[in-house]
Amino acid sequence: MIVLILYDVVRAVLKPVFKFLYKIEIIGLDKVPQNEHIIFASNHKSLLDPVFIGIYMPRKVHYMAKKELFKNKFFGYILKNLGVFPVDRSKADISTIKTALRILKDGKAIGIFPEGTRTKGEGLGKAKAGTAMLAIKGKCKVVPVSIVSKYKIFRKTIIKINDPLDFEDYYDNKLTSSDYEILSQKVLDIIAQDIDNFS
Template sequence: MGLYEVCAGIFIPIISIFYKIEVIGKERVPMDEPLIFASNHKNNLDPMLIGSFMPRKVSYMAKKELFNNKIVGSFLKNINVFPVDRSKTDISTIKTALKILKSNGALGIFPEGSRMKQEKLGKAKAGTSMLAIRGKARVCPVSIITTYKLFTKITIYIDEPISFESYYGQKLNSKEYEMLSQHALDIVGENIKKYGD
């Protein structure tokens, strides 16, 4: 058992003390192909929830500053987190993400790009669909439905994977990538409205 599994094994019982967790749609997750989990993002717990409650190991990117401390950086790498420079287009991060997908791994991505504190979802950035198309990966829209008030319910709703296969090999511009990413985010938003209390 690796550090990833150990951390998930510690996190799940602890988070379950403070919230009632319901996961819907685990059976929809493909287990042996490149996959992107695309989720809304309003709390720092979001990546830990997806990383712990999905039926697959999930790799995430995090701001490079977190890796400045060698101990923290080593820990993050051992739980499938890799650095990204948010100030510019980071080619090395894209290469790492594509390498994970091309080895049939799973990525966790927030299409909005960062945390959104307001109730309304933000606009999707190009990265989700760009990685899905270049990495030939399907995208699972994941809706985290909660207020994050203590002792309330957290519903994690996993929808059917989306394929962008018809766009493989095409040269798309950033607006077109954004439009495709927005499609996944719109599904996330629809399920928040549908299944939210």
Template sequence: MNFYKFVIKAFKCFSSIFFKYKVIGRDNIPDEGNIIIASNHKSNLDPIFLAAAIENREVAAIAKKEIFKIKPLGFILKKLNVIPINREKPDVSTIKNILRAIKEGYVLGIFPEGTRIKEPGFGQAKGGLSVFAIKGKALVIPVSIISNYKLFNRVTVYIDKPISFEEYYKQKLTSEENEKLAQNVLEVIKENYYINSK
């Protein structure tokens, strides 16, 4: 068993033992093709819950570059395919690394809001999701993580059907247009969050 599979197995055990962990819609993750999973982000536990939910593909997530300075966390994150990014101004090499990961068959994991939203509700989506989906010719799968993050309480990971950005592949979009497309995905995530929170 390689390191990635070992850690994902540990994530699943952690999620199942300490929470009432449930995944809805695993079948919506295709076995092949360019894929981005986009999720809401309220807790440091979200990457664990998200990675544990994807059984048929390896995930390459994006994380702020600052956490890679923490040792040995940075080493472990690299082993788990996590790509460091400057959230304020991603450089060209980072974007190339992200697009390469998509094309190499990894499922790119991204939080459209760009950071944790600790207070109730949601933030605004950043345009990066749309940029990566269009440049990477990837389907976007909205994922809602529903939890109060208290031990032994319910965690639901709701995986919706893929959204295609194909009609925009040959267009040159503005920053505002990319943000609007990303926000449309976030609206789906929000809708599923509230429906499944009842």
């Protein structure tokens, strides 16, 4: 209960602030499934991206973050209470995948970046395998979220929520890392199209 209250308080405080500073426009809120486990997948150009998703999605969104951020006990405590969990980016962290799948199994929402990390410069990077892998192993839909922004104050930011993608046809298939990357790229292609349309 305390965790949920903290999350709601932070979101309630930051929502009007960011709406004023970044002229936020939300499109497609009605497309977010409310009573099932889902993955929000978005492009990633700025540290503001997980903040935008966390504040403006009508669900609590759990994010993974590099384990170094949890070294400070107080900051780590705050992150955990906001639904953030650690990942070791230097190796394949099986425990992180298990944590993410457990969150999905509990009917919750996870936020992920198909590119795997922030992308510098123009355009988007290539999709990694993780988005589709979690969706298929977690048996859940992926909601592509397009963030169209210059990340400058008083410049308009558009957050477009697209129709959920269902990978149910692949649940019982034996897939390779390459297969997962191709499916994840389909999510990223939808986001790229929005960015082209709104830019």
